[in-house]
Amino acid sequence: MKRESLWHTRKAYWYIIPSLSLFFFFFLYPIIYTVYISATNANFFNIMKGPTFVGVENYETLLFEKDFFYSLIRTVLFMLTSVPLKVLAGLLLAILFSSPLVKAKRILMPLALIPWAAPWFFSVLIWRGMFNVDFGIINKMLISIGLSPINWLNNAGNAFIAYNIVEVYLTYPFMMATIFSAIQSVPPDLYESAIMDGAGSWAKFRHVTLPLVKKPLFWATIMTGIASYLIFGVPFLLNSGGPAGENEFLLVYGYKEAFNLGRYGYAAAFMILVFILLAILVFTFLKLTKMMEE
Amino acid sequence: MSTKGITRTTTVVLTIAIIVIAAIGIWYFTLPPPHVVKGTVVVWHGDADPVARITEHLLETEFKELYPDIEVKYELAPEPFQTKLLITIPAGTGPDLFEWNHDWTGTLAEADLLTPIDDLVTSELKAKFTESAFEAGYYHGKQYTLPFSAEVGAFAYNNKLLGTRSVPKTTDELVALMEEYKAQGLYGISIPLVPYLVSGFVHAFGGWFWDDETGTVGVNSTGTKEAMKWVLDTFKPYMTEDASWDPQVAIFTEGDAPFTINGPWMVGSWRDAGISFTITTIPKISEINKEPMPYTGVRCVFMTKCVRDKEAAWTVMQWLATSEERIYQRAVQLGYIPVLKEVLDLSDIKADPVISGFAEEVALGRPMASGPEMVAVWGPFQDALNAMWAGVKTVDQALDDAQAQIVQAIEAMK
Numbered sequence: 001m002k003r004e005s006l007w008h009t010r011k012a013y014w015y016i017i018p019s020l021s022l023f024f025f026f027f028l029y030p031i032i033y034t035v036y037i038s039a040t041n042a043n044f045f046n047i048m049k050g051p052t053f054v055g056v057e058n059y060e061t062l063l064f065e066k067d068f069f070y071s072l073i074r075t076v077l078f079m080l081t082s083v084p085l086k087v088l089a090g091l092l093l094a095i096l097f098s099s100p101l102v103k104a105k106r107i108l109m110p111l112a113l114i115p116w117a118a119p120w121f122f123s124v125l126i127w128r129g130m131f132n133v134d135f136g137i138i139n140k141m142l143i144s145i146g147l148s149p150i151n152w153l154n155n156a157g158n159a160f161i162a163y164n165i166v167e168v169y170l171t172y173p174f175m176m177a178t179i180f181s182a183i184q185s186v187p188p189d190l191y192e193s194a195i196m197d198g199a200g201s202w203a204k205f206r207h208v209t210l211p212l213v214k215k216p217l218f219w220a221t222i223m224t225g226i227a228s229y230l231i232f233g234v235p236f237l238l239n240s241g242g243p244a245g246e247n248e249f250l251l252v253y254g255y256k257e258a259f260n261l262g263r264y265g266y267a268a269a270f271m272i273l274v275f276i277l278l279a280i281l282v283f284t285f286l287k288l289t290k291m292m293e294e
Numbered sequence: 295m296s297t298k299g300i301t302r303t304t305t306v307v308l309t310i311a312i313i314v315i316a317a318i319g320i321w322y323f324t325l326p327p328p329h330v331v332k333g334t335v336v337v338w339h340g341d342a343d344p345v346a347r348i349t350e351h352l353l354e355t356e357f358k359e360l361y362p363d364i365e366v367k368y369e370l371a372p373e374p375f376q377t378k379l380l381i382t383i384p385a386g387t388g389p390d391l392f393e394w395n396h397d398w399t400g401t402l403a404e405a406d407l408l409t410p411i412d413d414l415v416t417s418e419l420k421a422k423f424t425e426s427a428f429e430a431g432y433y434h435g436k437q438y439t440l441p442f443s444a445e446v447g448a449f450a451y452n453n454k455l456l457g458t459r460s461v462p463k464t465t466d467e468l469v470a471l472m473e474e475y476k477a478q479g480l481y482g483i484s485i486p487l488v489p490y491l492v493s494g495f496v497h498a499f500g501g502w503f504w505d506d507e508t509g510t511v512g513v514n515s516t517g518t519k520e521a522m523k524w525v526l527d528t529f530k531p532y533m534t535e536d537a538s539w540d541p542q543v544a545i546f547t548e549g550d551a552p553f554t555i556n557g558p559w560m561v562g563s564w565r566d567a568g569i570s571f572t573i574t575t576i577p578k579i580s581e582i583n584k585e586p587m588p589y590t591g592v593r594c595v596f597m598t599k600c601v602r603d604k605e606a607a608w609t610v611m612q613w614l615a616t617s618e619e620r621i622y623q624r625a626v627q628l629g630y631i632p633v634l635k636e637v638l639d640l641s642d643i644k645a646d647p648v649i650s651g652f653a654e655e656v657a658l659g660r661p662m663a664s665g666p667e668m669v670a671v672w673g674p675f676q677d678a679l680n681a682m683w684a685g686v687k688t689v690d691q692a693l694d695d696a697q698a699q700i701v702q703a704i705e706a707m708k
Contacts, residue, residue, distance in 0.1 A: 043707055045666060048384055048406040048599075133535040135544070151535055154684040244681030244692065259377040260673035261703040 038269035044262030051265060058269035067245075068270065071253040072277075078160070078249060079228045082167045086224050087217070089168050090175020095205070097176070098183045116173035124237040127166045128153070131238070153239040156246035163247065166234050171224055178220040182213035218289045222282060229278055250274050332363040333606030337595075337614070338371035338379075338392040344562025346370065348623045349614070356620075357613055364606050376401075376669070379598070383407040386600045390607040393614070395591035396430035396439060397662040400506075402596070403433045404666040409597040410436040414608050422616060426661075427633035430592035433664060439594035440615035443630035446590045447491045447557045448655035449577065453570040455480070455552035461572075465528060466580040468553070472532040481551040482532025486542040487683055489675045491555050494586030496521045497660055498579055503675065504700075506665040511704070513675055514690075514697035522682060522689045524581065530683070537683050558629040558652055565627075573629060573651025575658060590659035592633065625649050631656060670703035 038058055042051035062068055096102055097109060115123060130136045131152035139149035152158045186209060194204050232251040235241045241248035241256075248256070254274065258267035339346060346368070353366050369389070372378045376398060382388035384407070402408050415437055420428055423441055431439025451461065455475070462468035472482025485491055489503065496502065501518030504511055512518055534541050546554040547567045554560075555576060564571055576586040595614045601607045614620070621637045624630040629648035632638045643649060662668070678696035681687040687695070 041706075044380060044401065044669060045404045045406075045707055047380075132541060134541055151684075154536065154680075156686065240680075242677070242680050243684035244686040245677055246686060256673065259374065259380070261670055261699075261706070262380075263703070263706055266706075 034268045034271060037265055038272050040265045042264035042268070044264075047264055054265065058266045059273070061266060062269055062273060067248075067253060071248050071250050074247060075229060075231070075249045078163065078231060079225060081160075082164050082228045082231075083221065083225050085164060085168045086171050086175055086228075087221055089172040090179055090220070091217070093172065093176040094179035094183055095209075097180055112176065113173045115169050116177075120170055121233060121237060123170060124166060124234055127162075127169070128238050131162050154243050156243060159235075159239055159242065159247050162238060163231070163234050166238065167228065167231065170234070171227060175220055175224060178216050179213055182216040183209060186212045214293075222285055222289075225285065226278065226282065229281065330363050331361060331606050331609050333603035334365040334367065335391060335603065335607050335610045336367045336369065336389040337610065338369055338375070338389040340371050340375050340394055341559060342563065344566060345559055345624070345628055347562075348627060349620060352617060352620050352623070356617060357610075360613070361609060364609060366610055379407065380405065383598050383600050388598050388600045390598060390601045390603070391611055391614070392596050392598065393442075393593060394596065395445075395662065396441070396594050397591060397664045397668055398596070399431055399433045399438050399594075400664045401666040401669040403436070403438055407599050408438045409599055409601055409604070410438055411440070411597055411608070411611075412437050415440075419612070419616075422634055422636070424633045424635060424638065427592045430661065430664070431594050431596075439596050440611055441592045441594045441633045442615045442621055443558075443593045443624060444590060444633055444656055445558050445593060445630060446652055446655045446659050447494070447555050447576075447588050448573050448652050449575060450546070450554050450556060450560075450564075450571050450573050450651075452546070452549060452552045453572055455549065461574060462553075462577045464578045464580045468577045469528065471552070475552055476532055481534060481545050482553070483529055484542045484546040484551040484554040484556075485529060485533065485537070486539045486556065487537035487679050488539065489672055489679065490589055490591075491557075492522070492525055492679070494555075494576055494588030494659070495525050495579070497587035497589075498584045499524065499582065503671050504663050504665060504667050506663045509667075511667075511671070511697055511700050513671065513678070513700055514693040519689055519693055522679075522693065524579070526682060526689065537679075558631075558648075561628045561648060573648050573655075575651075575655050585658050588655065588659045589662045590656050591662050593630065666707065667704050670700050670707070674699040674703075 037051070039053060039055060040051035041054050041057075046052075093112060097105055097112070102108070130138050133139060133149060133151045133154065136152070138152070142149055150158055152162045190208050190212075191204055194208050199207065230251060231249050232255065235247055235249055235252050236255070239247070241252035245253075245256075251274075254267050254270045257263045257270065339349070350368055353368055357364075357366065371389075371392065375394065379388055379392065379402065388407075399408070419440075427441035427444060428437075430441060431437055459471065460467070462471055468483075476482050493503070496518050499517040499521035501515045501521050502510075502512035503518075530537075534545060536542075542554075543556070543560065543563075545551040546556070547560075547563060547569060549569065576588065578585050595611045597604075597607055597611060616634060618634065618637055621632045621634045622640070622643070625632050625637065625643055626646060626649075629646075629652050631649055631653050632643060637643060674696040678687075678692035681692040681695075682689045686692075
């Protein structure tokens with residue numbers, strides 16, 4: 001009996017070998033290679049010839065690099081603004097679509113999901129055109145109502161607002177769909193009981209809907225928070241994190257170090273540090289969520 | 295002579311004939327078959343559609359007829375071009391050949407991403423090109439490229455908008471005209487704010503980017519700073535707020551600006567848009583009484599380190615550089631200056647106003663530095679341009695920061 005069980009276990013290992021190999025080559029190997037590169041002086045010119053081992057030198061440089069800290073602060077600021085906006089937009093739309101007062105949901109829901117379905121880079125490029133100071137439709141609309149045009153992408157503060165707008169546009173469908181499906185799963189009799197207890201719309205939302213959608217809402221918030229932390233495409237395509245690097249978030253900074261200046265070793269160390277910070281962030285958030293639940 | 299004698303003679307002659315024919319047959323059929331070059335060659339280029347169209351068409355016609363067994367995949371390179379080369383060539387997934395300016399030679403050769411072609415180039419082949427163009431692909435004792443055209447950013451004006459007014463020869467005259475157009479609600483000029491297109495002003499004021507000979511960075515030199523202050527003071531009031539590539543290109547192509555500074559890669563788009571234009575030299579800078587000296591580039595074909603079929607790739611490389619029809623069409627349709635002597639000497643090439651306009655500017659220009667250090671210059675200088683244009687930093691601050699960043703990156707390379 002014991003031998004048979006061992007045989008079954010061995011057989012199971014054979015079965016998982018293909019997927020383990022794939023995991024090693026496509027996931028684990030790049031991570032190990034990045035760790036190795038981060039301990040070398042790899043750059044444009046020596047990557048083919050073989051870089052030299054420099055130990056933790058890249059990490060030391062990174063910890064004294066003010067541009068790294070600036071990009072980290074900017075990224076955290078972006079998380080603090082974009083995550084609440086995305087959650088709020090998704091929540092409001094989910095409540096709206098859950099309301100029996102809204103008609104033609106079969107038409108409106110698919111329309112609201114368009115930003116999710118369209119290729120994101122295509123949407124960002126359209127937004128770039130819309131934000132253009134001279135020809136963009138947003139400024140044309142502002143002028144038509146008697147307001148001054150705004151230099152959206154050549155001013156650090158305005159560009160930051162533009163990133164938030166585009167990020168909310170791109171990710172609200174995810175938030176909306178997650179919260180909407182959670183709301184749909186709330187048993188209707190709970191609402192009926194609340195009504196019998198004299199609850200109004202706000203009370204129903206506060207005491208019935210919110211507690212039941214809290215878990216998926218937290219989960220979606222973590223996911224969208226990670227997306228904000230790792231934001232790259234929006235600032236890079238809108239104005240390369242400009243003007244003058246004023247809005248260089250973590251990944252834009254890392255990209256420029258790696259591919260504009262060819263500092264592969266430094267950029268690899270940077271990526272590892274970004275990953276460690278992200279892991280700490282997610283861990284803290286999960287702990288907080290658990291504490292709140294308790 | 296008896297019948298018997300004739301028969302014997304005939305038999306002997308016939309036997310000899312049969313033996314000779316058989317010998318010829320054996321000799322013929324034992325000959326090695328004629329050598330046919332076969333294979334698939336991937337070529338990356340960085341040209342927009344009107345430029346690429348010429349080569350794509352000729353690959354389907356002329357090349358296919360000459361080399362039916364070679365398949366050429368002529369593809370628009372993914373962006374950012376150089377970064378993709380740096381990533382894909384070591385991984386073995388890059389192109390066999392690619393087309394770009396000579397200034398990448400040093401960077402890519404130092405990174406060991408190119409295959410030298412010294413053992414393939416014959417003296418006859420070398421003699422087909424102008425000497426300076428051929429030598430543009432020479433780096434640290436090795437030849438890496440074959441050239442096919444020269445290019446430069448020159449001054450272009452819209453014939454319809456300029457009308458009977460005189461073509462500005464100095465920047466004072468240019469400013470007076472820009473003022474006039476501004477009063478009419480148009481933009482004065484379109485200059486995409488990129489290092490390559492402002493290089494003429496930087497050099498005229500005595501500034502520089504990177505000097506291969508002295509090994510120095512001149513991004514925050516007095517000349518560069520003076521040049522950039524002058525550029526902002528002179529042109530900014532007459533340009534769009536957004537000085538990036540797309541809006542700048544759009545205003546000239548749509549007839550909203552009478553003047554531009556740009557290169558031959560734009561000629562096809564202007565013609566497609568129905569713009570009547572003339573190419574000439576950039577006006578002399580009145581304040582210092584000097585002609586701008588823009589960077590000139592030599593368009594080349596490079597063979598990468600990950601070339602899969604060297605013989606087929608070399609065949610394609612030679613054709614790209616020596617197809618007279620390709621070089622001729624690029625010249626007459628787009629204004630790329632030929633460097634293939636046979637095409638350069640054609641009378642209609644010499645008489646073409648667009649080509650001669652660019653050629654005049656090339657004569658005033660300065661070849662781009664091709665040292666690997668240039669790779670560290672473009673990005674920070676572009677950031678500095680954006681910062682000073684947006685007013686986020688002063689010219690001095692922006693260029694000092696860029697200089698520090700470039701020097702740090704060059705140090706890291708060592």
